[in-house]
Amino acid sequence: MPHWIRIISAIAVVLFGFWGDDALGVETQTSYRPVVCEGSYPHHLQGVCVDGAGNIFWSFTTRLVKTDAQGKTLKQIEVANHHGDLTWHDGKVYVAVNLGKFNQPKGSANSWVYEYEADDLTLTKKYEVQDVVHGAGGIAWRDGRFLVVGGLPEGAASNVVYEYDGDFRLIKEHVLAGGYTLMGIQTVAFADGHWWFGCYGKPAILLKADPDFSNVQRFEFNGSLGIVPLGGGKFLIGKDRVEDKLHIGSLVAAEADEKTGLRLTP
Numbered sequence: 001m002p003h004w005i006r007i008i009s010a011i012a013v014v015l016f017g018f019w020g021d022d023a024l025g026v027e028t029q030t031s032y033r034p035v036v037c038e039g040s041y042p043h044h045l046q047g048v049c050v051d052g053a054g055n056i057f058w059s060f061t062t063r064l065v066k067t068d069a070q071g072k073t074l075k076q077i078e079v080a081n082h083h084g085d086l087t088w089h090d091g092k093v094y095v096a097v098n099l100g101k102f103n104q105p106k107g108s109a110n111s112w113v114y115e116y117e118a119d120d121l122t123l124t125k126k127y128e129v130q131d132v133v134h135g136a137g138g139i140a141w142r143d144g145r146f147l148v149v150g151g152l153p154e155g156a157a158s159n160v161v162y163e164y165d166g167d168f169r170l171i172k173e174h175v176l177a178g179g180y181t182l183m184g185i186q187t188v189a190f191a192d193g194h195w196w197f198g199c200y201g202k203p204a205i206l207l208k209a210d211p212d213f214s215n216v217q218r219f220e221f222n223g224s225l226g227i228v229p230l231g232g233g234k235f236l237i238g239k240d241r242v243e244d245k246l247h248i249g250s251l252v253a254a255e256a257d258e259k260t261g262l263r264l265t266p
Contacts, residue, residue, distance in 0.1 A: 031054070031069065032050055032056070032069055032228070032230060032236060032251075033069070033253075034236065034250070034251055034252050034253050035056070035067075035069065035070060035071040035250065035251050036248065036249070036250040037056075037058050037065060037067055037071050037073075037248065037249040037250060038067060038071050038072055038073045039065070039073055039076070039248075040243065040244075040246035040247060040248050041060040041061075041062075041063045041065075041246060041247045041248075041249075042060075042061075042062060042063070042246065042247070043060055043061030043062050043063070043081070043247060044061060044225070044240045044247045045058065045059070045060055045225045045226065045238050045239070045240040045247060045249040046059040046060065046061055046082075046083060046084045046085055046086075046137075046186070046225065046226075047059045047084060047085030047086050047138065047186070047225070047226045047238065048086075048225075048226035048228055048236070048238045048249070048251060049086050049087050049088045049093070049226075049228065050088065050228055051088045051118055052088075054068055054069045055067070055068060055069070055074070055118070056068070056069065056071070056251075057086055057088060057093050057118070058249050059083050059084060059085065059086050059095055060083075060247060060249065061081060061082055061083055061084075062078060062079060062080070062081045062082075062083065063076060063077070063078060063079065064076070064077050064079045064083060064086075064093075064095065064116065064121055066118075066121055071250075075120060075121050076121075077121050079095075079114075080097060080099060080114075082097065082098050082099075082102075082135075082137075083095050083097055083114070084096040084097065084098065084136065084137040084138055084139075084150075084186070085137060085138035085139055085149075085186060085187045085188065085226070086139060087139050087140050087141050087146075088118060088141075089141040091117070091118050091119070092115050092117065092118055092124070093115070093116045093117075093118050093121070094113050094114070094115055094116075094139055094141070094146065095113065095114045095116070095139070096111075096112075096113060096129075096132075096136040096137050096138050096139040096148055096149075096150065097111070097112040097113065097114050097136060098110060098111050098112070098132075098135035098137065098150065098151070099112065100135065101135065102134065102135035102137070102150070102151035102183060102184075103134055103135065103151040103152060103153055103154065103183050103184065104134065104135075104151075104153060105153060106133040106134075107133075108134075108135075109130075109132065109133055109135040109136070109150070109151065110130075111128070111129045111130055111131075111132040111133075111135060111136035111148075111150065112126055112127060112128055112129060112136065113126075113127045113129055113136065113139060113146070113148065113168060114126055114127075115127070127167075127168035128168075129148055129162065129164065129168055129170075131162050131170050131173070132148050132149075132150045132162050134150055134151035134152055134153060134184060135150045135151035135184075136148050136149075136150045137149060137150040137151060137184065137185065137186055138150065138185055138186055138187050138188045138197075138198075139188065140188045140189055140190055140195075142190045144165070144166060145163055145164065145165060145166075145171065146163075146164040146165075146166070146168065147161055147162070147163055147164075147188060147195075148161075148162045148164065149161055149162070149184065149185035149186075149188050149197065150184055150185065151183055151184040152180065152181065152183060152184030152185075154180075155180060156180055157179070157180065158175050158176055158177050158178065158179065158180070159175075159176040159178065159181060159184055159185050159197070159207075160173050160174065160175055160176065161173070161174040161176055161185075161188075161195075161213055162174075174212075174213040175213075176197070176207065176209060176213055176216055177216050178197075178207040178209070178216035178217075178218050179218060181199035181200070181201060181205050181207070182199065182200040182201040182202075182205075183199075183200050184199070185197045185198070185199055185207070186198050186199060186200060186224040186225070187223055187224060187225065187226055187227050187238070188227070189227040189228070189229050190211075190229070191227075191229030191231070192229070192231075192232075192233055192256060193210075193211065194208050194209060194210065194211070195207075195208065195209045195210075195211070195213065196208055196223065196227050196229075196261075196262075197209070197223075198222070198223030198224040198225070198226070198227055199223075199224055200224050203220040203222075204220070204221065204222035204223070204224050205218060205219070205220065205221075206218075206219040206220070206221040206222075206223050206261045206262060207219075208261050217261065219260055219261030219262070220260070221260060221261050221262050221263070222237075223237055223238075223262060225237075225238035225239060225240055225249075226238020226251070228251065233255050233256040234253070234254075234255055235253075235254045235255065235256070235262060236251040236252065236253060236254070237251065237252050237253075237254045237262070237264070238251060239251070239252055252264060253265045253266070
């Protein structure tokens, strides 16, 4: 690589915290720390994402909240039930939305992706993703593609990951050979060369897969309320607690572990 390109790349990392849209840079990402989201909400936390510039976006099923890195509310809006997991890309926040039923046979769900301006949470577009037949619940962005996950009927053999282009035209359906998980997949993120999928269950299940969705590993770890990669094997994991019948969201620290997939850290 020519010397002048190295210099420009270094400046870009310092100024913007990332090179490209697929993942935020380690220096910027690791500036995020465990935090509690200000406020309390009628429904539980569904997912969390960050923009690498010090902002955090929280989905509480019927509320979409933007905070700073310390959890202070910058913007909050009411949204349709059910807003699920979300992802940030190029100044927009994308949320997996199901307006129908989850975990039922084909024809019961009503799956969408809603696009919001990251600055002020203005709703800008709605994309139909009816291919997600059991209810869209989670979304991630990587290498020019959106990946959408969702519900699963009881007893189904495996989950499906739906790959879309930037305009939400279906490219391919990937079968995730990790066995049945309760209500499918709730959260999804790509980090450190692997896909990470948070699922419900007692115990909750974490699935880890190669970039092509092969070599699926199954762990007992709860990442079903949000997985935020920080780079270098570090993560923040969404948590939810109830006080006076209202929900309070937070992020706690975790790191990759060969035996347990992820593990919480002090």
